[in-house]
Structure formats: structure tokens, C-alpha cells
Amino acid sequence: MFDALSLARQNIRNLAPYSSARDEFQGSAHVMLDANENAFGSPAVAGMNRYPDPRQRELKTRLAEICGVPNSNIFLGNGSDEAIDLLYRIFCHPGMDRVVICPPTYGMYKVYADINDVEALEVPLTGSFDLDVPRILLTGSATTKLLFICSPNNPTGNAMSRDSVLEIASGFSGVVVVDEAYGDFSDEPSLAGHIERFPNLVVLRTCSKAWGMAGLRIGIALASEPVIELLNRIKPPYNISGVAQEYALRGLRDRKAVEAWIADLKAERALLADRLAKIPSVQSVYPSNANFLLVRFNEADRIYDELVRHGIVVRNRSRLSGCENTLRITVGTPEENRRFLQVLEEIS
């Protein structure tokens, strides 16, 4: 039976977390002399002389409605990257423990492994970019503490089979992190509904992609309470700034606009995929549940250079194993996509 606390490093289990002024007194009083703030005011924005809520209660209440899970199952990070780093620091002994990653995938899982001096065991995706379930389960052991699954996957765009992910969550002894940064663009439902049944499941979401708030740096981890408590225990007290909390609350009220953008984006994605498939230098356009397309070209490097020369920047993924000769193309506005296709047709 999975027990987050007993899987955590001993020093984290023993940690007495810092207790901030705003942890010890919540709410407002007439005279706030407890946090050494500037009582006279702020030269920047009204109210910014005060420390923000370290537990981000208002923001979590709104996100709880959107994600369909209670506040107590939500952790907020300074971007989902912070949640990834904290998970390493909670569960992985440097120089001893290991994690499993499934390339080609998001590069930060490996970067944080290297930063934390943790070995990343690679179980590559299959030829169709699906999870190799038997090999992943064989790689699990007492020292493999985390497994990262990106779904829809960056840079390939496909969503992983739910049954495969849940089979892995049942059979893997460590924490299974499912990164749904692109989940809002996917036809597959979120796995957030399964965090109660799978106490070792962490679902990552973000305000950076569909929600259009990458500049605010708000990442979301949804998990069982013991995992959330560990994340809260080791996070910097005020990890989400007051500005970010205020603006994110404002943005999250406008769900209608975001949903309309997502619908437009999906229509543009289909159009772009169709047009790309007809271009002679294009070998294949991979099916996408994300806001980008992975496209295999005859000569990706040349196409990339020519696009840059015409003022169009895409991501060259050709150096990743399994992604030879590919470019990752973010779906833009209709005008941007039309311009991109026009230039691509000229240079092909």
C-alpha cells in the first residue's frame, strides 16, 4: 500500500517547516505589526506592501471549481516546474534514488534530475509514441521514486491511453506524475478525478498554456492530501506572488473567453494539419491533442533556417532521439498560420 510519508526522505519527514507571520495570523486586523512590512504603503501597486496569502486560499477555491477537486487536494507552484523540483526534493535521495522518464518528452524532468543529482532511467516511448507499459513496470524498484508521464506529450502531441496510465499507477511503487500542461486542448478527460483512488498519482496542470497566463507563473499539482501536505511543507512560504494571485483570480473568472479560444485553436489545428500534409517537403504530421503539431520533414534543419530568415520561429526538435527531422509548430492565430504556410510553400 502506497504511503507518501514513508516514501519521503527522512529529513523531510522530520522537517519543522518555517511558520510565517501569515501562517500564524490569517485574515485582517486594524493594526498589522507582525510581518515587518512597510506600513506606510507601496510605491508600486496599492496593497503590494503586504505579504500575500502563503496558502493562496481564494485562488485555490476558484481552481477547485474548475478542476473538480477539493482545495485540500491542490498545491500551487511558481509554475509547474516548481512542483516538479519539489517532488524530487521530497522523495529522492541525491546520488541514490532514481526516476523514470519516457523520451522523447518534456526536457525539464531530466534537468531537475541532474540538478538534484538523481539518475533518470529512460524507457523510450514506442514507435507510435505510446507508453511501453511492461518495460516501465519492470523498471520500477524500491529506489525508483518518481515516474514522469506527459499527456498530451510535449513534443509529440499525443495523449497517452488512460488505461495504460492507470495500469502503471496501480503497479508502480513510487509516485506517478502525469503532466497535463496541454490537457485543456485534449479530447481525453483529465486524470484529476482519479487522485483519490490512486494516492500515488500527481496530476500537473498549469495556467501557462490554454489559460494564457504564462507570465504569472502558476502551476497546479493535484494529488492526495498526504502528497499535498509534503509539498506545502517544503515550499518557500510566499512562492506565489501577490500580483500573480490577484491577476490569476481575475483571469480565471473569464472561462468563456478561454473556452472560445480553445475551440478556435482546435479548428486551426485541424486546418493547419490538413494544409501541412499536402506540402511536398512534409513527410508526416503527427496527430495532436495539444496546441502544437509535430511535423516530420525531408530536411528539417534547412526548413528551420529558411523560416527564421523569413521571421518565423518554430522549435527544431530534430536532435531528440525519436524525433529526427522534426519541427514542433505552435498553432498561432489564423493570420500567423496563413503566413507560416505561405512561407513554407515558397521554401519547400
Ligand SMILES: *Cc1c(COP(=O)(O)O)cnc(C)c1O
Ligand atoms: C509548458 C509546459 C509546462 C508548464 O510549465 P510552467 O512552469 O507551469 O509554465 C509543464 N509541462 C510541460 C510538458 C510543458 O510543455
